[in-house]
Amino acid sequence: MQDKTNIMDDSAPRPIRSLFAWLVGASQILGLASVVLTGVWMGHYRGGFAWDGSAREFNLHPLCMVLGLVFLQGDAILVYRVFRNEPKRNVKLLHGIIHLLALIMSIIGFVAVFDFHRAAKIPDMYSLHSWCGMATLVLFCLQWVMGLLFFLFPVASSWLRASYLPIHVFCGLVLLVMAIGSCLLGITEKLLFSITSTYSLFAPEGVLANVLGLLLVSFGVLLTYLITRDEYRRPPNPEEESLSVHFKTLTEGGSPSTP
Template identity: 55%
Template sequence: MESPAGRAPTPGALPYYVAFSQLLGLTVVAVTGAWLGVYRGGIAWESALQFNVHPLCMIIGLVFLQGDALLVYRVFRNEAKRTTKVLHGVLHVFAFVIALVGLVAVFDYHRKKGSADLYSLHSWCGILVFVLFLAQWLVGFSFFLFPGASFSLRSRYRPQHVFFGAAIFLLSVGTALLGLKEALLFQLGKLGPSRNQINSPVP
């Protein structure tokens, strides 16, 4: 079947791939929440459980919502370009705000406990990813949403924007996995030969 003039054809299997990606993303968020609730004691801001806000916010912001933002141009390829740009940017804003809450939570938790910040590979990778994410959004906003950038400049930068967007997303996933592994190692170190401290938060 011919697509309307000027519009890109939509692959027949795309809706199934998108539905699977959403199911997978929501499952990751739900499993993270269940892990924090059942095995980490839950989530709270004004207690030792404040640390648990960090992994949940990072998974929601820099993995689920950032992934959805990258899918916008595939899912809504036949919508008005301005609409997809705005939706792409807004999803990244939500991802940034939620990730920022996660960062504030872990830094505030360390401050209250008197612990050092940025003491692990995960923490340095996390800061790098967050700074790259923010820089990517600001540059993208300046080039594609803020009026004033020339068409030729946008065309030259677009491939770099797409590449760095995908790279930052993959770095986010890798950093999240690194953080979960770090949490597991902390927990195993605290448990030692006994297993009676399973609900204590990560230091």
């Protein structure tokens, strides 16, 4: 009996399975390194973390954003490739749980920055970074709710789910790109606010933050590659075939029993 814990089925050529495993491992190293580097930046160079309205509370914002909207969101998307042979219902549940954790971390990060702004009497929502970040969070919440209603606890009909699925997948990738783009804007904004006089002199803090930006971009590129390659997609299963046949029947006027 085939071991369903394998990240790819045995029918796939060995070079493809081996490359896939290495790429998944590399994506996790890049994602975790991004989170760790953000923690080092905020902890070592910016004074650490607290929940007291000070700048240390602000430091929770970048850490939670990178952890939630980038790393966890990316992994939530990737589970459909990694656990491609597991029952789809289980993968859906894992996908939803990781997205929920990402949402919780993101909300904590947003509350932290607004609380800091209020305590320091700094205006809210005036920068491109804040506009892009807010748009990303709002759309992320909408995407999570729609996924919950359409797929995890489906209240929509089969043909609606089938028609919405490509949109859901596309929006997931768009949101990951938006999250990384917002992080890059935030990194640049933070550096310009904090080390304007030494940034152009290759200050260690600036170099570290720039490396963080490169790691985030690399993580996004690698995940996009893994998610869009046909050879890494889930193999067909009865649930998916049934959904596809039902959708074709409704749209083309055929019969479910028609070959």
